[in-house]
Amino acid sequence: MKLVVRVKLPTPVQAAALEATLHACNQAATWAAEVAFEENARRPLELRKHTYAEIRARWQLGAQAAQHAIKKTCDAYTTLKANLRNGRYGRPGSRRHIRAAGKPIVFRPQAAQPYDDRMLSWQHQARTVSIWSMAGRLKGVAFTGQAGQLEVLAAHRRGESDLVCQGGKWFLIATCEIAEAAPNTHPVGFLGVDLGIVNIAVTSDGARHCGRRVNRKRERDRKLRSKLQKKQTKSAKRRAKRHAGKEARRNKDINHKIIKRIVAEAERTGRGIALETLTGIRERARLRKPQRTTLHSWPFAQLGSFIAYKAKKAGVPVVYVDPAYTSQECSQCHHTERGNRPAQAVFSCRVCGFVEHADYNASHNIAHRGWYVWVCGAQSTAPELTLIA
Structure with a gap:
């Protein structure tokens, strides 16, 4: 991969x-x-x-x-x-x-x-590169990164690298070809993962990764950004530039940590991961105006891609299920009714009386559907190219 x-x-x-x-x-x-x-x-x-x-x-x-x-x-x-x-x-x-x-x-x-090997050469032990430029060949240009990244770079780099400038800082982005772990072709079950806004991810094992603190921070960032944009002064612009991308970087870091725990748990227990197909969620959702900003700025695709590529790297199978009525279906008797969910966090079945946190109940339904999808022959999918944070 x-x-x-x-x-x-x-x-x-x-x-x-x-x-x-x-x-x-x-x-x-x-x-x-x-x-x-x-x-x-x-x-x-x-x-x-x-x-x-x-x-x-x-x-x-x-x-x-x-x-x-x-x-x-x-x-x-x-x-x-x-x-x-x-x-x-x-x-x-x-x-x-x-x-x-x-x-x-x-x-x-x-x-x-983009740079190929004729324009860019790596000296991994010295941690320097030789790179072509308009001023001639620049030799001995130092590079740095996390220890794990540098090990992957030295062992698995293949193909082109990209030179990019972001916020006045210079980076090289290199493509690495890593051997995948042997896929688990006989999972003992599936770990259902319900992705959302109030709770970023809830698993069928009961692990809940709450998003309330993240949402509060994002709301503060949004208000600060709006305030600085209205001022239009030099100091406000400098401050806005300094904070640019802060929210995206923080969310990305949180998503990496959450997904890493989920994939590690699935790998440890010999299970696969079941996710909802969230394509088109922004078109399907009907929310009040104050909630639209939160929905449209939430990184649904990023969460899904992180799970897919980390699972593929670990050999954990991933399946996608139909998201219809997962929050309204009872995970015990499978009765589906809108009235089963009287509040955002509450699920109460009107037939069998089963009461549970709504996101836990939905994650169990996703796990059940994931097993059915796997039995029908679904294959694990993952994106071809993903950035290591």
Whole structure:
């Protein structure tokens, strides 16, 4: 399976050369995107005929850098086409859809630039890299990272790496190919996981990872962000920039820790993991206006992807079940009725009288459905590329 390791380039000595490199590569990619749009040339070989010589002459890029700028442009148009087809920009004919499809792609000046082994070489024992730039080859550029990440990087790095600047800090993002653990083809059962907002995750074993404290922190961050945006002063902008991404980083860290515990428990007990299929939850949910911000900013996809790739790495099977009525169905007698859930946290069956926390009850239903899905032959799925935090 593929994982991505991010390492930091802590020295600012070569920052000017790296920044000039990103700007030149992205300017070339933006120009190539305009040519691709005008000539309808969206494939690398076809676009190369129109742009390669001009990119090398105008921006003084090396041969490999020019090739990567062209390939990056074609990949961006492929992604745009997939997003348009999947409804990411609304329905065909809508204003947003027309605006996205009716103009060339533009790359940010500091957008990531891919490097192959001809442009970037790693010295793992010295923890340095040699990297191509507009100022020539930069040798002895130090990098740092967590010990576990560096071990994975040294043992499993394959393919390209990306140079990226985020918040004035420089990083290299490397792709690693890691052997998967032997899959558990005969699980003794399934650990149901109910994902939500009030409780981030509740398992059928009774473990509850409460999201109330996280929600309170997110609400404070949201109010602070709104306050700083209204001020529009230099100090407010500096403070807003300093806090940018804080909420996303904190939520990501919490999600990693929660999912790590869930996968470890499933692996220890020889079970699989059952999840709800949450695709389209934002379209299905009907909430009052004050609740919409919480729903639309909650990282449902991130939670699901973390479980999937960590489970795949550990050899734990993952299945997805139909989420319909999991919160209204009794896990004991399976009677389904809207009145079974009189409150957000309360489940009380009107037929058999079973009373339980609503999320616990839902997680048991998910576990039951997960077993049925597995018996019918469902396969474990996981994303191909995921970032190690």
